[in-house]
Amino acid sequence: xxxxxxxxxxxxxxxxxxxxxxxxxxxxxxxxxxxxxxxxxxxxxxxxxxxxxxxxxxxxxxxxxxxxxxxxxxxxxxxxxxxxxxxxxxxxxxxxxxxxxxxx
Numbered sequence: 001x002x003x004x005x006x007x008x009x010x011x012x013x014x015x016x017x018x019x020x021x022x023x024x025x026x027x028x029x030x031x032x033x034x035x036x037x038x039x040x041x042x043x044x045x046x047x048x049x050x051x052x053x054x055x056x057x058x059x060x061x062x063x064x065x066x067x068x069x070x071x072x073x074x075x076x077x078x079x080x081x082x083x084x085x086x087x088x089x090x091x092x093x094x095x096x097x098x099x100x101x102x103x104x
Contacts, residue, residue, distance in 0.1 A: 008033065010051055014066035019050040019082050021064075026051070032079065039079035050082035062087050 009032060010020035020034075026045040031038050034053060045051055050064065056076040061068040070089040076082055095103075 010034070012053070013064060016063055016066050018052065018054050018056060018060075018063045020053055022047055022049050022051055034078055037078070041079055042077075043081050045081045052076045052078050052080045052082050054078055056082070 007023070009023050009026055009030075011023050012020055022045045025047050026032065026041055028041055028044045030041045032041060033039075034051075050062070055078055056062065056072040058072055058074055060072045062070045062072060062082060068090055070087045070091075072082075072087050074086045076086050080086070
């Protein structure tokens with residue numbers, strides 16, 4: 001008889017990333033192994049959202065795909081949801097072709 005374990009609900013896209021991506025909705029209070037430590041999730045995290053792999057300090061870069069996508073605006077503990085409430089994006093909005101056409 002073989003034993004199998006369920007795949008982690010967290011996906012690491014690049015070995016240098018300091019955030020995971022949720023592979024499914026994660027429930028508040030759910031226990032998840034993060035780098036060998038069991039972490040109890042303090043909030044629900046939607047599918048596709050980021051989860052801190054390590055502790056992030058204000059100003060720390062948020063690394064996804066091995067590249068900085070923004071920076072933390074407050075302390076973020078391992079297992080915490082990383083989103084607009086505690087990070088700012090490095091990306092500036094780009095106008096769409098439709099918006100440019102309306103402006104001309």
